[in-house]
Amino acid sequence: MTDSPARPAPLADPHLVYDPVPGDGPKDVVILGSTGSIGTQAIDLVLRNPDRFRVTALSANGGRVALLAEQAHRLRVRTVAVAREDVVPALREALAAEYGGREPLPEILAGPDAATQAAASPCHTVLNGITGSIGLAPTLAALEAGRTLALANKESLIVGGPLVTALAKPGQIIPVDSEHAALFQALAAGTRADVRKLVVTASGGPFRGRTKAELADVTVADALAHPTWAMGPVITVNSATLVNKGLEVIEAHLLYDIPFDRIEVVVHPQSYVHSMVEFTDGSTIAQATPPDMRGPIAIGLGWPERVPDAAPAFDWSKASTWEFFPLDDEAFPSVNLARHVGRLAGTAPAVFNAANEECVAAFLSGALPFNGIMETVTRVVEEHGTPVTGTSLTVSDVLEAETWARARARELTATTATAEARA
Template identity: 65%
Template sequence: MTDVVLLGSTGSIGTQTVDVVAAAGDRFRVSAIAAGGGNVALLADQAAALRVRDIGVTREDSVAELREALAKVWPADAPAPAIHAGPGATAELAGLGCDVVLNAVAGSAGLRATLAGLAAGRVVALANKESLIAGGPLVTAAAAPGQLVPVDSEHSALAQCLRAGRADEVRRLLVTASGGPFRGRPRAELADVTPAQALAHPTWDMGRLVTTNSATLVNKGLEVIEAHLLFDIPYEQIDVVVHPQSVIHSMVEFVDGSTIAQASPPDMRLPISLALGWPDRVPDAARAVDWTTAQSWTFEPLDDAAFPSVGLARRAGAAGGCAPAVYNAVNEQLVAAFHAGAIGFLQIVDTIAAVLDEWLSVRHAAAGNPRTVEDVELAEGWARERAAVFTN
């Protein structure tokens, strides 16, 4: 049985992970869960159903409410769980004894947990791409071969497709994108986009940050950086192609002209189960494509003029150092401002461009590669401050 620590258990990936574990019989056991504390009732219900040994909650002011909720649902025949509270709770749980740490924390706040899991020698199933992007060389240096396993559907697909050939046979990676809710619209039609419209993703049901990132295609930019860091493929060999049906999750083109694609209906349970069981597959984790039904799959190039976020991510990734952390931190700040009604939709990517320009011209050379988490956090703090200045 594979012992799992699940971080971000009450979010979209976290709740689907609980479903995967429940459906897999005795293949997996979740021994610890953690969440921010925004949905204490769900966290308590999950803990009771899974009979976990440890619970983490980032918001210390949620502990009393959590204890009260646990008292109502905790099984009488199970030992009471230990509660870890505070900003370091997720990192504490990541260092506990287990086989796999699934990090589904939202945003770069997951960096310390990713590093803690790697330092403890655990396999880290990474749904928290931002920690890899922000941490960059810190994370890649800490990870032994095979220790980082992707949960994102695109990178799970790439990992599967890469099994079809040797590293020296790979010509390029093709990361697919649904195009989000505004696919086909020119930039001029995006000025008045509302938060509700940005959250109306045509394919995936995700949290606010990731869904908004999919609308701006910042998420695809982050995925290009993630693909480079996970698979050590140069940026000029990583392309994005728009595939609205979201059935082909990504592809690998080989030097002989062959392209291998991974296809499955859009369902995160498949990449989650594969990450938990890697390199083995979990039978019946998700439904397969129905080949008895007529269907069409289409592909189109990315509109860089309407969605320049991918190009900006390439620029940040190629610069290296803390530039990807700056890109990501500015975006997190601006998504929150957009949903608060403080800025317009187009200001998100426009401000990322402005702050990234300033970082690369003024601070990048002196900052160099991050040597500690604190170096990353300093760059992120600067980026958030500059984002606030640009949007006031």
């Protein structure tokens, strides 16, 4: 492919380094979603590398107050942000117990905008490890404040695509998803004009090889039994439906400015190769490590430097087999649906994501069968009609589209549950 001189740089480009606070010493980091899977692993990385990173603020929803207080004390942060205002008294008590009255407690921010305030606070890098589209406002705040954004919250990019791309400067976003951290590193092997295709790998989840008919009666426990990754329930179900892979296809398009028809998904059960880039000369560069998110987190926080011993490496003295299979689009229609909403752009990805979040919640509660997740999401997307697109898109448009999609998904889920009860 040939680049036009006026063509903008991709959001994520390993050849471009955005450094908002150049200088020596540890990078000041804000961690959003600190008590979740990404956040806890990021803190582990920081504590093992105090010469490289210093955490200035933490944010969490508020469901694990004792852990949040422990993290704040160990890291000596200036600010703790919590989304749930009702847990502030318990948080103060937990902080007082951790600090023991020997030193001042950190500032507490509380409420639905607390993470957004933390994202805009003085620092070098914001790691957005929040799950779900609620991460959009903090993503926009970090970009607008000029921070480097280590992005693990793929939903904020997907639902707010044009809003994010309008704010992000070249090199300002470093992807933290294992697949996109892999593409980011592999893309460093060539120029943008040399890229023929991006290949996103999928483990296949717990239901790899099953037909659509064989998925009709799977249980919640079946869906949560991921063969290679330990994740939260929503992300794990998204892996079982391969919705996560559909979201990653949209994310790849937005991050790297590669057309959808040149982004391929292949099933790789071992989850060793995290993604690949095929270049125009026929070479394919693959990024491979044992499954461990600390490696991608280290790329997000440390780039362009690598963090020694961030994650385990392969023992090449031991034999192993790596397999690759084509994706079964009939059993797992989520990836093609994601391509469709990605091409529609505007509010369509927000509708797709919001409807999916509601349907996953319904499945986890037993109100919707497994195949009903994608059947319902597809119907909501179809009913949405023409999305709001282009430069006219606003945050209000995104939120309005999400609200409608959630409500419609709940209506359809209730209808499905009623019909099954009568059957």
